[in-house]
Amino acid sequence: MPPAVRSPAAMRNIHAWLLLLPAMAFIAAFTHYPAVNTFIHSFFLDGRGGAPAQFVGLEHYQYLLEDEVFHKALVNNLLFACGTIPLSISLAMTMAFLVNAGLAGQSALRLCYFVPTVLPMIAVANIWLFFYTPEYGLLEQIRGALGLTGVNWLGSEATALPCVIAVAVWKDAGFFMIFYLAALQQIPPSLGEAAMLEGASRFYYYRKVVIPLLMPTTLFVLVNATINAFRMVDHLFVLTQGGPNNASSLLLYYIYEVSFKYWDTGYGAALTMVLLGFLALASIGQFGFLERKVHYR
Amino acid sequence: MSQTNIYDSRGLARLLDTAAAWTLALLWALPLLYAVWTAFHPSEFSTRFTLTAPLTLENFVSAWHAAPFARYLVNTVLLVTMVLAAQLVLCTLGAYAFAKYDFPGKGVLFALVLMQLMIMPDVLVVENYRTMGAIGVLDSTLAIGLPYMASAFGIFLLRQTFKSIPKELDEAAAVEGASTLQILWKVYVPLGKPVYLAYALVSVSYHWNNFLWPLIVTNTTNSRPLTVGLQVFSSTEQGVDWSIITAATLMTSGPLLVGFLLFQRQFVQSFMRAGIK
Numbered sequence: 001m002p003p004a005v006r007s008p009a010a011m012r013n014i015h016a017w018l019l020l021l022p023a024m025a026f027i028a029a030f031t032h033y034p035a036v037n038t039f040i041h042s043f044f045l046d047g048r049g050g051a052p053a054q055f056v057g058l059e060h061y062q063y064l065l066e067d068e069v070f071h072k073a074l075v076n077n078l079l080f081a082c083g084t085i086p087l088s089i090s091l092a093m094t095m096a097f098l099v100n101a102g103l104a105g106q107s108a109l110r111l112c113y114f115v116p117t118v119l120p121m122i123a124v125a126n127i128w129l130f131f132y133t134p135e136y137g138l139l140e141q142i143r144g145a146l147g148l149t150g151v152n153w154l155g156s157e158a159t160a161l162p163c164v165i166a167v168a169v170w171k172d173a174g175f176f177m178i179f180y181l182a183a184l185q186q187i188p189p190s191l192g193e194a195a196m197l198e199g200a201s202r203f204y205y206y207r208k209v210v211i212p213l214l215m216p217t218t219l220f221v222l223v224n225a226t227i228n229a230f231r232m233v234d235h236l237f238v239l240t241q242g243g244p245n246n247a248s249s250l251l252l253y254y255i256y257e258v259s260f261k262y263w264d265t266g267y268g269a270a271l272t273m274v275l276l277g278f279l280a281l282a283s284i285g286q287f288g289f290l291e292r293k294v295h296y297r
Numbered sequence: 298m299s300q301t302n303i304y305d306s307r308g309l310a311r312l313l314d315t316a317a318a319w320t321l322a323l324l325w326a327l328p329l330l331y332a333v334w335t336a337f338h339p340s341e342f343s344t345r346f347t348l349t350a351p352l353t354l355e356n357f358v359s360a361w362h363a364a365p366f367a368r369y370l371v372n373t374v375l376l377v378t379m380v381l382a383a384q385l386v387l388c389t390l391g392a393y394a395f396a397k398y399d400f401p402g403k404g405v406l407f408a409l410v411l412m413q414l415m416i417m418p419d420v421l422v423v424e425n426y427r428t429m430g431a432i433g434v435l436d437s438t439l440a441i442g443l444p445y446m447a448s449a450f451g452i453f454l455l456r457q458t459f460k461s462i463p464k465e466l467d468e469a470a471a472v473e474g475a476s477t478l479q480i481l482w483k484v485y486v487p488l489g490k491p492v493y494l495a496y497a498l499v500s501v502s503y504h505w506n507n508f509l510w511p512l513i514v515t516n517t518t519n520s521r522p523l524t525v526g527l528q529v530f531s532s533t534e535q536g537v538d539w540s541i542i543t544a545a546t547l548m549t550s551g552p553l554l555v556g557f558l559l560f561q562r563q564f565v566q567s568f569m570r571a572g573i574k
Contacts (some may be wrong), residue, residue: 014471015477016398020406023391026447031413036570041424071307097320101305106563112566114324115329118557120506122524123546126531127328130335138331170325178565190305202304231419235506237528252509254418259423260513268423275420285413 034278042269053266060270070271072246073254076161078280079251081229083165084172091173093214096180097206110181113174121171125238128167129154132239154240157247164248167235172228175223183217184210195205226282230275251275333390336544343539356544360530363541365518366548369526376438376505376511376522379496384444388496391447392455393481397467405410410449418444429514440514441522451496458492459485495567498560505553523549 042060044053064070090094095113099106116124131138133155140150153159189211194207233253237244242249242257252275259268306314335343336357342350353444360366382556394400418425425444426435434440442455467480475483486493515521521529527549531542547554 007305012398013400016394016400018392019390019398019477023387023410023447023452024406026387026443027410027413027449030418030425030444031416031421032409033417034428035412036419037424037427038421066359084379095321098314098321101302101314103311103315103318105531109318109322110565111561113324113553115557116325118502118506118553118564119329119550120508120524120527121551122506122508122528124328126527126542126546127332131328170328173323183527190301196303202306205304218450227415227417231417234524237508237512238531253421255420256509256513259317260426265423265427272420272423276416279415279420 038269038272038276041266042160042273043266045266046264056266058289060267063267064270064274069246069249069254071248073242073251074274075231076247077251079161080165080168083162084168084229085222085225087165087169088172088176088225089218091169092176092221093180093211093218093262094171095177096184099177100184101260107237113177115174116171121232121234124171125167125235128163128235129238132163148180154248155244160240160244160248164171164235164239167239168228168232171232171235172225175225176225178222179217180214183214187213223282227279229280232280251278302541336547337538338540340538340540341544342541355547356540359550360545364530364545366523366526368546369521369523369554372438372520373505373522373524376441379502380442380504381500382446383442383498384451385449385493385497387447388451389481389486391452392459395456397460397464401533408450413447413449414453419510420519422510424471426513429490436515436517437520438522439473441502441511441520442506444510448500451500454492455489456498458489462488467551475559494563498564498567500559501552528557 041053043055045056045059047053059211097136099110099113103109130136134140134150134152134155137153139153143149143151151159153163158240174218191209191213192205200208230250231252233256236248236253240248246254251271255268255271255275258271259265259295305311320371334346337352337354338350339355341352378538391410395403395410429435429440429443434443462485466484470480470484507522508528511522512525515525517527527545530545538569
């Protein structure tokens with residue numbers, strides 16, 4: 001054995017690499033390798049009946065420009081993001097303020113807000129499906145009692161996407177609340193006392209002191225909410241299957257349909273590249289945030 | 298838990314705050330309360346709310362017999378156990394290397410690991426399906442678990458924890474003649490216990506609830522977890538009434554829900570810790 005390998009520094013390097021090896025192997029096999037392969041396969045047409053895949057260059061990407069279902073899913077996904085992100089974040093903040101205000105039964109409040117988070121989306125979607133059901137559903141019964149005419153909530157193009165957004169907000173708000181609660185408890189009460197001495201109103205104190213102090217948390221939650229907006233599709237399987245007429249289809253759901261219903265995995269790969277692009281945008285924010293956290297330590 | 302704040306509302310404003318908080322809470326709990334009502338009453342009461350409605354367990358019995366839920370439950374338990382065990386081992390080893398060693402390529406490797414936070418296995422379903430086909434494990438619990446076994450989130454979380462443990466502790470252990478793995482096992486793992494608990498709770502609830510990837514990679518009863526089983530059940534049995542579907546829904550989420558109610562404090566605190574570390 002050459003002396004260099006025996007030196008303590010070299011041994012430490014080898015130890016470190018060995019410790020990392022299993023985790024890196026898994027991440028490489030199921031994250032990096034498929035990500036690179038997605039890129040490669042997006043230039044190929046699947047061979048049918050055992051034939052080898054055929055190189056088609058940018059054909060899939062050109063088709064993206066014409067594919068109306070893709071355009072619809074893309075617009076829907078952006079609307080879904082624009083609906084769920086601000087709503088769930090502002091509700092989460094409100095919930096955290098309410099739970100933190102020392103009101104009667106605050107642990108029961110926290111429980112109610114948080115419970116949707118631990119339930120499987122696919123299971124709760126079944127309950128929501130019944131809420132939205134025409135005629136028998138709870139929503140229609142309430143409206144019926146008020147003398148309003150029937151609406152097919154999930155069955156009409158105008159209301160399907162908002163209904164799906166409502167379920168997503170309901171599921172996520174309590175989860176994000178937890179992070180705000182943790183941050184609120186780090187704010188020293190002396191800040192409030194100082195603001196009170198200065199004669200600041202309650203509204204002013206929250207707007208100028210508390211909410212700015214929560215900014216790092218808001219950034220963290222924002223990134224997570226954005227990622228969720230592009231990967232949360234479980235409820236679509238139960239509620240709308242992307243319908244009616246793709247009015248509630250989202251990108252990942254369309255990828256699923258293209259790849260596993262029509263088995264056009266080459267085009268599915270091109271679609272996945274678009275999705276990865278959005279996630280990359282979201283993660284630029286996340287990396288900045290994590291880096292700062294790391295350096296502060 | 299919360300300290301009194303000078304800006305906490307008083308008098309009438311407090312009354313209004315309390316009313317608002319409880320209205321929101323009721324709204325949030327409504328779907329679950331409704332599911333409990335429907336599941337425990339005969340189907341003719343699924344939209345009629347009378348206090349005298351008779352209670353019944355019939356819906357649960359029917360649902361249990363209508364689909365192989367026992368098998369699904371076993372599959373889910375196997376899945377979450379297998380994934381968690383693999384994650385704990387792989388993430389501990391990786392996090393220790395990142396926290397306590399300086400080696401060539403560390404920065405690049407760490408960045409490569411963090412990439413998984415953005416490109417989650419959830420969105421790489423097409424290519425991972427291909428991989429599972431190539432290694433011949435399609436339609437198995439192993440196939441559902443494989444992409445999640447090394448978790449960037451776990452590595453990041455544990456790395457932060459290990460970094461905060463003073464170096465003197467393992468130097469002392471090294472003087473005593475302990476090997477690297479012994480130091481890790483005897484010093485670092487015990488000190489990281491609360492973080493392990495937090496991570497375990499997050500991981501179990503995530504994989505218990507996961508749906509899209511298991512749906513894609515399984516196609517028989519032998520490997521389907523509860524979530525996929527529930528979906529197959531409720532979408533094929535269109536004639537089944539709502540009471541039975543809500544009973545099945547509650548059964549699917551039941552064990553997790555009961556666990557959550559029993560360990561509520563730890564659960565909430567774990568999620569908090571996992572998020573802010």
